[in-house]
Amino acid sequence: MGGAPQQPEQLPHTHWHPHLWHPFAQEALHDPPRMVRAGHGPWLELADGRRVLDGISSWWVTLHGHGEPTIAAAIAAQAQKLEQVIFANFSHRPAATLAQRLCQAWPGLDRLFFSDNGSTAVEVCLKMALQYWHNRGEPRQQLIAFDGAYHGDTFGAMALGTRSLFTTPFDPLLFAVARCRCPATWWGDDTVDHREQAALQHLDQLLETPTAAVIIEPLVQGAGGMAMVRPAFLQQVAQRVQTAGALLVADEVMTGFGRTGALFASHRSGIQPDLVALSKGLTGGFLPMAVSLARETVYQAFVADDPRHTFFHGHSFTANPLGCAAANASLTLLSAHPERYQGFAERHRPHLEALARLSNLEHPRLCGTIAAIDLRVDQPGYLHEAGRQIQRACLAAGVFLRPLGHVLYLLPPLSMNDEQLEQCYDALGRAVQGLVG
Numbered sequence: 319m320g321g322a323p324q325q326p327e328q329l330p331h332t333h334w335h336p337h338l339w340h341p342f343a344q345e346a347l348h349d350p351p352r353m354v355r356a357g358h359g360p361w362l363e364l365a366d367g368r369r370v371l372d373g374i375s376s377w378w379v380t381l382h383g384h385g386e387p388t389i390a391a392a393i394a395a396q397a398q399k400l401e402q403v404i405f406a407n408f409s410h411r412p413a414a415t416l417a418q419r420l421c422q423a424w425p426g427l428d429r430l431f432f433s434d435n436g437s438t439a440v441e442v443c444l445k446m447a448l449q450y451w452h453n454r455g456e457p458r459q460q461l462i463a464f465d466g467a468y469h470g471d472t473f474g475a476m477a478l479g480t481r482s483l484f485t486t487p488f489d490p491l492l493f494a495v496a497r498c499r500c501p502a503t504w505w506g507d508d509t510v511d512h513r514e515q516a517a518l519q520h521l522d523q524l525l526e527t528p529t530a531a532v533i534i535e536p537l538v539q540g541a542g543g544m545a546m547v548r549p550a551f552l553q554q555v556a557q558r559v560q561t562a563g564a565l566l567v568a569d570e571v572m573t574g575f576g577r578t579g580a581l582f583a584s585h586r587s588g589i590q591p592d593l594v595a596l597s598k599g600l601t602g603g604f605l606p607m608a609v610s611l612a613r614e615t616v617y618q619a620f621v622a623d624d625p626r627h628t629f630f631h632g633h634s635f636t637a638n639p640l641g642c643a644a645a646n647a648s649l650t651l652l653s654a655h656p657e658r659y660q661g662f663a664e665r666h667r668p669h670l671e672a673l674a675r676l677s678n679l680e681h682p683r684l685c686g687t688i689a690a691i692d693l694r695v696d697q698p699g700y701l702h703e704a705g706r707q708i709q710r711a712c713l714a715a716g717v718f719l720r721p722l723g724h725v726l727y728l729l730p731p732l733s734m735n736d737e738q739l740e741q742c743y744d745a746l747g748r749a750v751q752g753l754v755g
C-alpha cells in the first residue's frame with residue numbers, strides 16, 4: 319500500500335486519482351476529472367472555486383436541480399426512521415406510496431418492481447417478458463429492438479442495444495436480437511414519411527416470427543445520438559406489436575419524468591406499453607433507484623401454486639426507503655409545477671433556431687427539455703474528436719456539456735432559468751464557431 323493517504327482537501331483540483339476508475343473515461347486521451355465540492359440548482363461548484371452550469375443534468379439524472387431542498391429534507395427525514403429493510407419479507411409506506419402514485423400516473427400498468435439503475439430496470443422488463451411466455455407454457459424467444467438503441471451496460475441490456483464500440487469485446491456472448499430500422503427525424507426532414515413506411519414494413523416482416531417483446535425508447539433514443547421519432551410512428555409500432563400478441567416494452571429511463579415535455583414519452587406518443595423501465599429522474603437525481611412497471615395480466619402469469627412461476631429476481635437494495643422518499647418528494651415537485659417541463663421546448667426553440675443557422679451544423683431537433691443538433695462531419699460517430707473540443711471550450715466558458723461525438727445536445731435541469739439557458743447556447747455557439755481541424 320502506497321504512503322500516507324492524501325487528505326481530500328490536498329487533492330489537486332483536476333487529476334486522475336491513483337485509486338479511482340471513472341466510467342466512459344480514458345486516462346490516456348481525455349482531460350482528467352475535475353473535483354466538485356457542491357451543487358446548487360443548475361450550478362456545479364468546482365473545488366477551484368469556479369461555477370459551471372450543468373447543461374446535461376449530470377447524465378440526465380438531475381431533474382429539478384442539484385441539492386433540491388425538499389428532496390434532501392425527505393431523504394434526511396426518512397433516514398431517521400428506516401434506512402433499509404429486506405423487501406422480500408417486508409414492505410414500507412414510502413414504497414407503497416410510490417407504487418400507488420406511479421401506477422396512477424400510468425393507467426393500465428398496475429404493478430411496480432424495484433431495482434437500482436436504468437440497466438437493471440431494462441433487465442427486469444426483459445426477464446419478466448420472457449418468463450411471462452414461459453409461465454404461460456408458450457415460450458417465445460424473439461426479441462426486437464431498434465437500430466441505434468441503447469438500453470444500458472449490463473449483459474441483457476447490452477444485447478438489446480445496437481452492437482457498437484461499447485459492446486465489441488462482448489459481442490460473441492450477447493444473445494441475438496432482431497433489429498428494426500429507426501426512422502429518426504429532424505426539422506425540415508422531407509424523407510421521414512418514406513423511411514417510416516420502410517421501417518414499419520421491416521417490423522411487419524420481423525413480427526412474422528413469434529415475438530416475446532419489442533423494446534423502444536419512445537420519442538428519443540438517448541445515447542444512440544438523441545435520435546427523435548414522431549409519435550404517429552410509435553402508434554403504428556404499438557398497434558403492430560399488439561396485433562402480433564407480443565409485449566411492448568418502453569424504456570423511459572431517459573425520457574421519463576417530464577423530459578419530453580409530457581410526464582412520460584409514451585403518453586405524449588399515445589402508446590400504451592405492457593412494461594416500462596424508469597430510472598434517472600425517478601429520485602430527482604439524488605439516489606440510484608429504478609422501477610419496472612407491468613400490466614396486471616403480466617403479473618398474474620407469475621401468480622401460481624407452482625413455485626417455478628415465481629420471479630426469482632431481486633437486488634439487495636430493492637425498494638430502498640431513502641430512494642422511495644426521494645422519489646415521492648420529486649413526484650410532488652413535478653406535479654406541483656408541470657409548467658416547468660411542459661414549457662421547456664419553447665424556451666429552447668429560438669436558441670436552437672439560431673444555432674441551426676451555423677453552416678457546420680445540421681439536423682436540429684427538439685423534444686421537450688431535450689435539444690440536439692449534429693456537427694456536419696465526414697466521419698460521424700461517438701469518437702469524433704470535435705465533441706471533446708467543444709466540451710473543453712464550453713467548460714472554459716462555464717458550461718458543462720458532453721457531446722456524443724458529433725452529436726451536440728442540451729438536457730438541462732428544470733430549474734435552469736432563461737439567462738442560464740442563454741449562457742449554455744452562447745458557449746455552445748462560440749465553441750462550434752471556434753472549432754479547429
Ligand SMILES: Cc1ncc(COP(=O)(O)O)c(C=O)c1O
Pocket residue numbers: 435436437438440468469470471535540541569570571572573597598
Ligand atoms: C434509454 C436508457 N436506458 C437505459 C439506460 C441505462 O441506465 P443506467 O446508466 O442507469 O444503467 C440509459 C442510460 O443512459 C438510457 O438512456
